Amino acid sequence: MDMEFFQPFVENPSNTPDNDPLYNEPLFNDPLDNDVPKMDVENDIHHRGGSDDDSPDSDKLIEGVGLQTVQPSSTNAGPAFQEEKSDASKDEMKAVVEEVHEIRGRESATGEPFRYRTRISGGTLLLDKFDECVLALRRVFTEDYMTLIDTFLDIQSPLILKALMEAMPEEKARLESIPSFKWPYDRLFRYRSRISDAAVNEGELCVKHVAVLLDLILEEYQSRIRDIDAMLPKGTASFDILADAFPPGDMIVDGVSDGARAYRVTSSYYKSFLPSESPDGSDTFVIEYEYVDHDGQTFGTVSSHADIARFEGIRYLTELALFPFESHPNTEGLRRNLVKRGLQFEELKGYSFKAYWDPRSVAPSRVVVNTLAIRELEPRMRIQVNDMSARLDSGQLKIEDVMICTNKIPYFSLDEKAFLWGDPDFFEEIEFDDELxxxxxxxxxxxxxxxxxxxxxxxxxxxxxxxxxxxxxxxxxxxxxxxxxxxxxxxxxxxxxxxxxxxxxxxxxxxxxxxxxxxxxxxxxxxxxxxxxxxxxxxxxxxxxxxxxxxxxxxxxxxxxxxxxxxxxxxxxxxxxxxxxxxxxxxxxxxxxxVPIPSGNDRKKMWKHFASRTSGIKILPKELDKIALQGLNGRQIRNTLSVCTGLVADEGNVGPKTIGNILSTMGYGGDGF
CATH class of the missing domain: 3.40.50.300 (P-loop containing nucleotide triphosphate hydrolases)
Incomplete structure (x- = not known):
């Protein structure tokens, strides 16, 4: 494993801290412990002209000052503090968090002699006493010890690390590489319930270790917790606690109507803009979310996001473009509608020949749903979905996924001869004309x-x-x-x-x-x-x-x-x-x-058929015989009855006499009525 030791170079390996005056000379004053001797490791290397390659002398020096080194078990083991500990060593770890002060080029630990630190593959390992603590709160100061640069929380307990990876799988890769967070870290606060649940699953010792982390979180976020407890139960929030109103995994909706859409939060965070991007320097709260769609072959999730500009004071959550499902005024009604719509969407994922009731139309139009074919024929309707096969139950959506299905289904309208988007709520079965x-x-x-x-x-x-x-x-x-x-x-x-x-x-x-x-x-x-x-x-x-x-x-x-x-x-x-x-x-x-010219009997059948489909038109059998003699073809019969439909609205019922007048006017005959 690649190891980098920050240590003094010595020409005489027999030198020790006791007989080397450089080691006994304080290089800076630690306000927390004036009696602890300190050393400027990097400057010392430079002054003595040494290098990191002088490993034999360096090893003797380490032994001379009583410090430990860590030898990795394999070349791909990752950071040393992530190496698997035995059950005994886990039990021996102290369920406490220690505060450690780190100086650029110099390091000290409160109340203890100078602690040697090794860096392995980018990770940091605290040795001696601090290696036994489950957490280390590391504060980084400037070289004059006057300015705090950063604070980090180093995770030293493998049990805490395991619970964090289970509770925050999206952080796993980072934690495996560097198990440390810049402190405070909002995600730990927002995931505290998940972390607690993950600890319970790992056993009593893990619960004991994680309790230290949870106590530290609660202590750090006391003020925020008070704001959350005061606002969120009332359905209100300030801009600064929006992240707590939109935790990952929660369901959100986009309106107060019972027809609102629902989504699942995948991430939320605050985004700061550069002055050139935002002259007033305002921040934005970003909600990343997902919903379920079908690409014609499989179900999958589609990702999107919404931005909420900074606002002053406190607002009702329902005033936002997206808000938590629980803040909806009729959660039960919305839930029923979401499930109904989602099941309808699931049913329409393949091929369907349906009637569609467009709210803008007076009658349903016939449409074809064939998601895969339509997306291939119409590029603007193509989508990319993220794999969600692991979430399916025997190929079917779970109820929580049904509720976040899209409300847009691509279809082809046979009447409008166009590819359009439809709402699953407006599709229904076709009533075919079996008499035609x-x-x-x-x-x-x-x-x-x-x-x-x-x-x-x-x-x-x-x-x-x-x-x-x-x-x-x-x-x-x-x-x-x-x-x-x-x-x-x-x-x-x-x-x-x-x-x-x-x-x-x-x-x-x-x-x-x-x-x-x-x-x-x-x-x-x-x-x-x-x-x-x-x-x-x-x-x-x-x-x-x-x-x-x-x-x-x-x-x-x-x-x-x-x-x-x-x-x-x-x-x-x-x-x-x-x-x-x-x-x-x-x-x-x-x-x-x-197709032959219709006979008298054929015309009689057509008059009877079309008249039966037109309300308000009454033709007696003997009158039907007279009308059939006029010699009209099918199109003329249909056109005549179409005109009659308009007259019904003004005159009420239409009989043979009116039909005869229409035929005469249209030049189709009409004599003898």
Missing amino acids: WDQLVLGNTMKNALRTLTANHLKGHKFDDVIAGKGKGRVILLHGPPGVGKTLTVEAIAEHIKRPLYTITPGELGVSSVDIERNLRRALDISTALRAMLLFDEADIYMEQRIAGNIAHNATVSAFLRLLEYHQGILFLTTSRTHLIDPSFHSRFHFCVN
Whole structure:
């Protein structure tokens, strides 16, 4: 082990303190003990021209003055005072704290002859009597003994050291290297309860040793304890005792409402600024905290911090941006809400197809939660979490971690076509329209084929092309006159198999071929990652035959063909102009469906279905037969009833006569009502 001895160099090893006048000459006066001879070790080395390498003479000198040296047991044992003591030596240690005075270049101990000190790997070992004390309070003075520079608390008891490492694991590395604190040390005061508990776990002797430390702490912090006892129970604090209101491990909240968020304190401290950083020289109290999030693969903690500027006087803790959980006006209500929200967050960690009630909306929107996929698709939503696997209970969060779960869940809104943040409290189950499937004008054979084709693909039954990455998707073309229900057919399929439906139109993809390809590729990627069916409505504009000389259009068609080839999800295309489609697309369609013009019976079913979903509209069966004869397609029927919905608010119930007037006004007929 690397050892550095501060000791005089002597030319004659036989010299001793008794026959060397230098040793008997006082070099400075100790106000606490004028009879104790002192020596300036470093100056003495310099005056005699010696060096630390003169170890043989140095060893004899040490023996001559009756001092001890410490030989480490191994080269990696760490500081000598951390070497494992036998049970007997631990028992022999005195459960007291001794005060030691240290002078720069000179050292003295109150009431004792000069004590020799060795320094090993940066640590300090007090020898002789002081090695037997569990603690040493070391005060460092200037060389003239007039100014106190620093005070340190040296931990000499291995039992105290062990209790401190257990109570303050974040200090373990430092304590293993240098078991000493600059005194006073606020962290010891704030962790005093943990230190006491750790001592109890180690046994009676440890309790005895730690009691000395706790007594020293309480004596040092008497004034602060009085302030704490007077303020914190009343929910108030001055700036100087904020550290005691926010101990590590405690839960804090960010508001007085029952919907407040909770966090766990990891550290808190005062931060002083340089004059250039803060002209008024004010301090800041920093609260470092953590909360639980999910990165798509595992639960973990995310760290953050908040700053509280210095304030004068006393404030209620609830006036601060963050305050202790116990200071909340309704702790039980908040606890219930935090647990409920956390459990909902835990449930939404994977894939979910939900309804989301945004407080700004009048109706819920359908959204997809797929944390891992969304964080990969949207860089701004990516997070880094700290590992917390050791805290999980069979992969599940403990209740104290459930309460500090984030209230932000990334989701994709199928209505707004955007990645957004949602509150776990606002997600709920979707109420699917089971009747919509029955309203389709397609025959049962065609309906069953569509249902089977889409459902099996989404379950993972797929045929792969011989070329890797090709042929894994399904492209289905629906064609027919405008308004016959092509879009409604796709919506009914999605509703029937309870899958998300992501709809895009040509106007959303841009104008240039570069924008079109980029936006279309992203739409395909989003639908695949979110396990959604993708509907490209009126896609014929990008499928029209290529024309010689029209470079931009031809590039768009080629890009579309290439993307279809490698798409891995379900894609529905609708068109009313099949005769204009480029022949190259025909081999890309896995299934083509001709949606016919609805018959009179089909129109009757659609009127009945849409009217039943619109409150205030009453149509008798015989009147329904008349309306069905008007020859409207599905879109026209839906538009008519949409207008009726607005009239209901002013006129009350709407009957066939009103519907007939609307049809006439809109140019759809209406005669005979």
